[in-house]
Amino acid sequence: MSRRSPARVELFFKDICDLKERVRFLDSHGFCSYNLVNKNKADALNDWVQAIREVSPNANICCHYSLKYNKVPRKGPKEQEERLLSALQLSRANEVLIISGSGQKTAWNTVSALEAVKSASLPHSVPLLAVAYNPYFPEKQDQEEENHRLKEKLESGCITKVYLQFGSDLDRLRNGLEYLHKLKASKSFSIAGSLFLPTAQLISQQKFRPWNGVFLSQEFLSGPENAKAVLHEMVNQYRTNNVEILWEAPGIRTEKDVKLVLELTGAVDAEKHKGSLTSSVNANNSPQQKRLKISDNFHLSRRSKEPCLLIFGNHDVRIRDNRSLEAATSAHETVLPVFLWTVEDRGYVTGAVQVVLKDALRSLNSSLESFNLSLACFNCPDNDNHGVTTIKEITEKLGAKAVFWNRECTTEGRDRDSKRKAALESYGISVIESQSSLLYDPDKMDLTSGFHGGHWGTLMPFLKQCKMKFGEPIRPTPYHDTFGLLQSVQSPTYPKTSSIDDLNMARISGKQLWDEPIRKRFPMNEKLALEAMESFCRSGLKSYEQERSRADKEGATGCLSHHLRIGTLSPNQLYWRIEDSGLSYDKVKTFSRRLFWRDLAYYQLACFPNMRYKCIRSHYEDLEWVIGEEEKRRFNAWKRGKTGFPIVDAAMRELYETGWITQSLRMVVASFLVEYLRVNWTKGCEWFHYTLVDADSAINPMMWQNAGKSGTDQWNFILSPTTASQDPSGNYTRRWVPELSKLSTAALVHRPWEATEEQLESAGIVLGETYPHRIIRDLKAERNRSVDATLEMRRRSQQFNSDRGYDLIHLPNGDTTVVFTKKEYRLDSNGQLFKDDDLRQITRQKMSGNKAKLKSKRNAKAKSLKL
Structure with missing residues (x-):
């Protein structure tokens, strides 16, 4: 390096000789600012x-001074002050960074230490003072x-001077810098920000044994790239805000380290950096690691100066891993984020979903505003x-010629998107x-069609x-990558x-504000x-099975x-977090397949739009x-949770109050409604669609169709x-x-x-008064009626019956x-239930026929090869 580097380096060394050797090496590369760590009195x-x-x-x-390590044992504040003041007067450094350490704050901390310095009238020759600040909590x-x-x-x-501690949350870093600039309006100080060289060793250490007060994202810990x-983005933030960089220990030790520092700071100008947004994305192109290339269709260097519209729906309310957002911000320098609320939307986005959607939109707007963007909302x-x-x-007023959106793969969404697209293109x-x-x-x-390792649609x-x-x-x-794009539009x-x-949307009137428990439980x-x-994948996933x-x-x-459902989380984020969890296939297979069930529901909806x-x-x-x-x-x-069957009632009450119940409970109450109460499944489907916070036009009807x-x-x-069995302790039912x-x-x-009169009296229960009698008494008889009704319907519809009764x-x-058709519903051509022997015989005949067909194909192929 021919010029002197403005970056600082934290020194880590064995002894004086090693220290001098390191400084010689760094000095030869233009570094001349150093921090010395204080780990021992x-x-x-x-x-x-x-x-x-x-x-x-x-x-x-800059010498660090640790109040923790320099504390005088079993002495009061006066002795602690004397040691600090003496150290400052004797110090030969240019700066002293006073650190109290992470953890619970004691009476002797940085604030009290600075008060002591302020009262001491120290000579001007003492070093300048600095403190640390962590914006990443x-x-x-x-x-x-x-x-505070x-x-x-x-x-x-x-x-x-204020030294920023190290972290990797770009949003929190930006918020922290904004706060510091607000303070600088009345106080004069400079800012330094910490960085670590992204080595595999450091990442591994932080992943499994993180340091106190260092908050690193899963993205940062996923690997050096x-x-x-x-x-790169942190360096951009530091440059924009005139922040001095400190490379923390173990610091810069080799030529390879210097090259990496130049790559991250000295040799990357702003335009090059913009062009490198996809460098880490495309680092590994193997099928298991492939990622969307932002530059596949758009190039930052060719961005249009014309503004465009970016339309958010009720299913993609996020900025992370949002394909349409990436496409719009890659292609245009000026982007107007838009949310439209139409009469058609109000027809199918109802009830509890409106409550969480509204909250999610507020959060989205807040995120966009942090990039000096704003969500333009319209009541159509x-x-x-x-x-x-x-x-x-909107496009006419802006002079926009392009509109971006993510397709919503529902019946309503397809209809809306196709009509919008046709009209706009005209x-x-x-x-x-x-x-x-x-x-x-x-x-x-x-x-x-047909059987391919499982029945169609399974x-x-x-x-x-x-x-x-x-x-994959x-x-x-x-x-x-997204952060860099949003910063540049x-x-x-x-x-x-x-x-x-x-x-x-979600306008609740009357005395009972039923949206409050939903918003409290499900902040979006x-x-x-x-x-x-992250919490679930770290602690809950291993026991999910x-x-x-x-x-x-x-x-x-x-x-x-x-x-x-609302899109505050993308399925790809969840899928790959599961895959990267390090847990065995047996531990994660069921949860991971939930995402494929979700896709399957949307495929079924595409095939059967009115399902x-x-x-x-x-x-x-x-x-x-x-x-x-x-x-x-x-x-x-059933709706009100007053059937007299406690597990059903508990689930239905939780659903109505909070908008959510577990999948297992959804299956319990659905099975009860259709198999025992013998109420048409479409009734339950519509009630769920109104009450669930995750009410989904594909998943909800798929579940109810299968239940029915x-x-x-x-x-x-x-x-x-x-x-x-979902509540063996009884605690869930007791709660609701x-x-x-x-x-x-x-x-x-x-x-x-089944309780005796004495037990009921002792518990303060009068069945039929304090808690309802069972709505049906004979479960077996009701279930038999359900089976009989299904068999009678199938006998009337023999044309929809296969040779095996499916x-x-x-x-x-x-x-x-x-x-797939349950065994108890399989009928032969005469409308009689198949016997096991009959089914086995049909299966053997079918297998024999398949073998004969396969043999015939092989013979034909062999014959053609000879010819």
Whole structure:
């Protein structure tokens, strides 16, 4: 290096000789500012300073002074002050960084030390003083306390520099720098920021034994390439804010280290850095590691100066790993983020989903504002067909010629997107669509009819086809790439937009504000989504396989479905976090497959657009259910949690109050409604669609179709409403059905009708008054009626019956295929239930026929080869 480096280096050495050798090496490369760490009260800091100056006379040296390590044992504040003041007067350094250390603050801390310095009237020859500041605390309260402490330190009037501790959260770094600049309006000080060389050794150490007070993201810890890219963005932040860089210990020791430092700081100018946004993304192109290349379709150097619109939907409310956002910010210098709320949206985004969506939009706007962008919200008029007129008006006022959005792969979303696109393109506006809410694009998937390692529309054939056709899901786009893109765009000013609170969404009136418990339990925020994912993958994932059905155990499930539904978390982020967990396949397979179930639901919806209302097995529309007043009585009791079956009632009460229940409980209450109460599954589907915070137009009807026996699959089990295996302790039911909480055993909590009169009286229960009688008394008889109704319907629909008694359905391409049918519903051509011997004989004949066909193909192939 020919010029002197402005960066500082923290020195780590064995002895004086090693120290001098290191300084010679660094001096030869242009470094001349050093920090000396104080890890022991016996540290000979002045001797070290002298040794450095023998090699580099003009070196600028900062000595750390640890209040913890220099504390006088069993002495009061007076003795501590004397030691500090003496050390400052004797110090030969240019600066002294006073550090109190992480952990609980004591009476002798940095604030009290600075007060002592202020009162001491020290000579001007003492070194300049600096303090440390950590902007990376994950908890808001901890960060507020840290901010307050810094303000107290600066009020002493002794501080000339603030050292930022190391972390990797770019948003928190930016917030911290904004706070420091606010303080600089009244206080004069410079800023230095810590960086570490992103070596594999350091990352491994921090991953498994992190230092106190150092907060590093999973992205940074995933490997040197990602860590390096994060550091690129940190360097950009430091440059923008005139922050001096400190390379912390073990520091810069070799030529390779110097080369890396030049790559990260000295040799990378702003334009080169913009062009390197995808360098870490494309570092490994193996199928298992592939990621979306931001530069596949757009290049930062060719960005258009024309503004564009970036439309967010109700399914992609995030900035991280958002394909459409990446495409828009890669292609245009000016981007207007937009959210449209139309009459069509209000028709299917209802109830609890509106509550969490509104909260998520507030968080999205806050995130965008931190990049000097703003979410422009519009209440579209009722006569504005899918918001087309509103979009056209916005583009005309801005002079925009391009609109970006992520496709919503629902029936309603397809209809909206196709109409918007056709209309906008007719006006000469380009529409760029992406897909960012599923692992795979359902429009590119095709399952042929027949049996392929599993019945059509079931998980394993779908999963195998996805992996065979598309490979592994793509890696999520690293946040540092997105951060860099957002830092480099601007937002145009657009008048007359609505605020999020002005949207005709989740407006709750009346005395009972039913949205409050939902908002309290499910705050919608990208950071919270990532933290919840990280927490579950670190602690809950390893026991998920065994405990996922437990409703009485906190953390037994991931509770991430609402984040996936609204899009505050991307499925790719979750998939790869599971894959990178280091847990064995047996530990993660079920949870990981949940994401493929999710994609499967959307594929089914693409094939059967009306499956929320119409049976996929079309002949099941003729299935007999209870009707009239009896249906109303049963359904209302189920909805309100007053069926007299405690586990069902507990789940339905939790659902109504908070908008969520575990998957196992959803299956319990769905099975109870259709198999025992014999109420049409579409009723339950609509109630869930209104009450669930994760109500999904694909997943919800898929589950209810399968529960109602009319989907591509049938539940090959019946969940008992009395054994309540989901709540063996009874604690879950006691919480949500407090009327029964005083019963002495879990068995009685789940079956209070088995309690004696004395037990009921002791628990303060009067069945029929304080808690309802069972809505149906004979579960077995009701279940038999359900089976009989299904068999009668199938006998009337023999044309939909295969030779083995399975249901047949018509696919969109005109083919007919077999779908799984429970054994108790399989009928022969005479309408009689198959016997086991009959089924075995048919199976043998089919296998024999398949072998004969295979042999014939082989013979034909051999013959053609000879020819």
